[in-house]
Amino acid sequence: MINEAALLESRSLRDGVVDRTHVIDKVKTLSLLPDGMHVTTAMVAAYFEVTETVIRAMVFDHREELESNGYRVLTGSELSYFKQLSGIQSRTASLALFPRRAVLNVAMLLRDSEVARQVRTYLLDVEYMARTQPVDNSVHRGPDSLDDRIDRRITHILGKTIVPMFNALIEASGEHRKELISLRDDVEKVERKLCNHHQRLRHLEHAQGPRPYTGIMASIDAMNWRDFEHHVAALLRRDGCTDVVVHGGRGDRGVDVTAVTADGRSIVVQCKSFAPYRPVWSGQLQKFLGASFVQHGADVALFVATTSFTPDARAIAETHGITPVDRAHLEKWSAGVPLPILR
Template identity: 80%
Template sequence: MSVINDAVLLESRSLRASVVEQTDALDRVKVLSLLPDGMHVTTAMVAAYFQVGIKAIRSLVLDHRDELEASGYRVLTGTELSSFKELSGIQSRTRTLALFSRRTVLNVAMLLRDSEVARQVRTYLLDREYEARTQPVDNCVHSEPESLDERIDRRITHILGKTVVPMFNALIETSGEQHKELISLRDDVKRIERKLRDHHHRLRRLEQAWGPRPYTGIMASIDAMNWREFEHHVAVLLRRDGCTGIVVHGGPGDRGVDVTALTADGRSVVVQCKSFAPYRPVWSGELQKFLGAAKVQHQADVALFVATTSFTPDARAIAETHGVTVVDRGHLEKWSAGVPLPILQAD
């Protein structure tokens, strides 16, 4: 329960500016998918995050462009757009590209009225602001900082449990005509106490679900890619790890592989890329099919099977037996974050 109504963020630009750096609020509510550069999102991605139409985002930009530009919004054209596409691996024929930084997306959350996700972001910001303002100032030295759990429990126990409710109990015992009204008011106080406790538990769940992660946002951006974008993302990673002669073959007629390349020491590389949902593993039959293409048709020195998901035990056994390197979701996240793939390094 926000003590300050979230409408204040909708109306006050100065208040929005004061919290626009708190971009972690976005991922506390819902994971924000990023472009391969790990820094920006497109208009369509912003609309998807807030579960609204693209027109709603474009209309908001039209009404608040100067504010959004101050928080990082920009439109790329010409050579700047070409350079960005090349560096980020984006495949698009558009002549302009609107980019939103994380700060800009948070700014949108504080302006967008007809979005439940945006409302939840504003509520989270205001809840945290309220906690910061109401935390007692204590100059004593503690061995450990007081937790959010302890602060909320103390406020509820001492203010509601030990003061307000007993006061109502005493009044009810001596009341006459106002007996029913006092009982009703006491019940209202108890409902507020329950809501505060529920709110506290919700915050704790959010904090546990979105605790610090070394590669926050990387897999979310990869999950947002289509199959062709994912293949080009893998090509970028191969190039970063020193490979040359990289060719993306994906689509009909690819002879069972999606990308081919040469390592820095001259070994041939073939890659199969599978952009699957995390709950759908790679099966043994799919591994066997790639094995035939990699070893028989292409006679590859290095066979990579890169997937956005896991591999079944049977698929892993086949890969280990026949020398196929599997890059599952966890390894893909680290590889995308800059950790080199050992198999591609020179001996």
């Protein structure tokens, strides 16, 4: 699997994933020029929440790579023609333009932007899913695996043909861009569902007896954020905690649940009900760190999520004594396995 450090250092790896421009919209809305295809240096800086100087310095260091992905600087008659077509009012003698591919390229190069890190993390998750899509290798596995092989064929077609086709159409389309993005997202949802279905079938094929936690995470995924907070509160009560209070919402001072362990330690909990493909970022751990120990003076800080944690987030948790409860641990906890920190 490609990791973030390798992506930052290897142009060949970046070239291999630069077509996945839809991840930009998954993290944050990218405002486009009236032509529906390009953004300026100022707009790129605003998206990544850095200064224009940072973007210009990055372009200086990686100009050839960015130009291969559509970055260009308009001057003279070409600039005048572009202004006329797009309706841009500018008196500058030149204008740098970034298409979506170049913006994603920037996200894979900027080291000190939290937004860029989020784009990279989402991009790597999408790439991991694409690389691990099982395909039919013509090995005979018996009649019971027919649906399995069909799912794999459909998933392969969606991931390798249909989604890239939508990406190309979106890149070239201005008038129907929103509709194409919506259709592309629907196709990706089907792709993820088929992938999950295949993984469940594979697990059932190799399971030694019935799976002990069947249905637990499906039930939790169906909860809204308020129900999820009350679910976590119920788990705390089940495991012997007292004075359990749900605070989620405005005025919660950065925590969702507070409680006291059976041996008298104070607990604060942050609950995040995220989609499984959307990890918890380091910035969210840093924010909770201040709320849990500084504002509340807690003895135990739990960050409970329905998804995974990025490596940076886990590093912060380990360094500062926060207990991350990811999807796998949440499933076991919900099934009756107490968290070690509460014992």
